[in-house]
Amino acid sequence: MALVLGLMSGTSLDGVDGVLAELTDTRTRVLSHVQRTMPAALRAELLALNTSGHDELHRAALAANALVRLYAETAQAALRLAGVPAAAVESIGAHGQTVRHQPQAVDGSGYTLQLMNGALLAELTGIDVVCDFRSRDVAAGGQGAPLVPAFHAQRFGEAGTDIAVLNLGGMANLTLLAADGAVSGFDCGPANALMDLWCQRHRQQAYDAHGAWAASGRVDAALLARWLAEPFFALPPPKSTGRDLFHAGWLDSRLPDGLRPEDVMATLAELTVRAACDALRAQAPATRVLRVCGGGAFNAHLMRRLAVLLPQVDVTSTAAVGVPPDQVEALAFAWLAWAYKQRRAGNLMQVTGARGARLLGALYPA
Known part of the structure; x- marks a missing residue:
């Protein structure tokens, strides 16, 4: 059994869902669920970054930092609600915010981009962070989505x-x-x-x-x-x-x-x-x-x-x-982080079109 946090901010840009869950090969049990509303200024900037604009590399880096601070606040609130210390948590699975999704486009490989700063999230929480789940599937010829x-x-x-x-x-x-x-x-x-x-x-x-x-x-x-x-x-x-x-x-x-x-x-x-x-x-x-x-x-x-x-x-x-609908995606990314730690493939080639099963994610140790 592993305790894993899942953090998800989706395309709707309404906020962040965080779940703390116990995961095994056959079972998932949510210990706490926290939602945080996306601040209006951050939402507007993330929406603007979906298209090309002035100084977007600098703006994207700062938006990723702001998003990660919201992620960290959400994670800490989920831990407090469950009465669980950070040291007891194996990892955080953090999706990041998708601002571009172009699999197999332009140059034949394409890319998918989720704004995220895994190093900062690990620093702020003291927990291993697994993120950037979609890129390896895209590199293997897949769509990078859906991963759930x-x-x-x-x-x-x-x-x-x-x-x-x-x-x-x-x-x-x-x-x-x-x-x-x-x-x-x-x-x-x-x-x-x-x-x-x-x-x-x-x-x-x-x-x-x-x-x-x-x-x-x-x-x-x-x-x-x-x-x-x-x-x-x-x-x-x-x-x-x-x-x-x-x-x-x-x-x-x-x-x-x-x-x-x-x-x-x-x-x-x-x-x-x-x-x-x-x-x-x-x-x-x-x-x-x-x-x-x-x-x-x-x-x-x-x-x-x-x-x-x-x-x-x-x-x-x-x-x-048994799973409230607003918990499912955050729980899925907790499961993907658990799969990474177990060295198990997270994608399904028949879903994404990738050339085969791949270990998904990048690890930022605490």
Whole structure:
């Protein structure tokens, strides 16, 4: 048994989740969970760093330091809540903040960039830090994402049952756990990133609480069809995406004049749900159980629409099987740090398209 901290800040840029967990080959048990809101100035800078800009190397280094201080605060709060000393923790698995994701692009190798300062986090916490999980998979010809399916298989798989896990974070990704034990997964499109952007722009709110604003609007069928014509949706797995594609410019360039903001919001929500449901039907039509995690699992409108579009599927959040939906990704990166320490591969080549299984991460000893 090992005690491991997992720290995750996702594409939605809403904050940091930290979990302290006991991990073994067959079991995960969360001892504490802490959330910290992303400060507005840091959020704005991280969002700006998704595109080229003035003095971005200097700004990126400072943003990484600021993010790591927030990570350290989150980790220390999780330890206090559990009453566990830092010396008892084997490692921290820290995702960092993705600002560019270009696997196999430009020069054939491409890159993925998560802002992070593992050395500073080790210094501030006194705990070994494992980070930079995605780069080795990309170097091996993979997408570098999604990396959560191996953990999903360990935590949510059930022999003899086809199960899908849908993570609705800034982007959406599906893990497919087949009844025979086969595991696959891929990114399926945007989720909270575009919906939050629209809500902030028109209502000055960080997000659409419970999906109430989206539920008040009307889906525009022509606009939905225009968005679904994006070539990414038709690509076969393995595939991954992020703000490099689904950003404000993508949204604004495809918006007709004259639509009510609430109707655009309703259509954005429907895009999230349709893309996920279409992908599930195409790749795993026998699935009868869908577990939803990420911030989108708290969006009642999204959950209702998933249930309507998948009438033969039992749609629930991961809380139904003992893991609150806002803990899953941080717990996955705790598991990836544990896998690194165990010298076990963290990727699945059938998910990412890498040339083989690889040990993921870089270690910064305390």
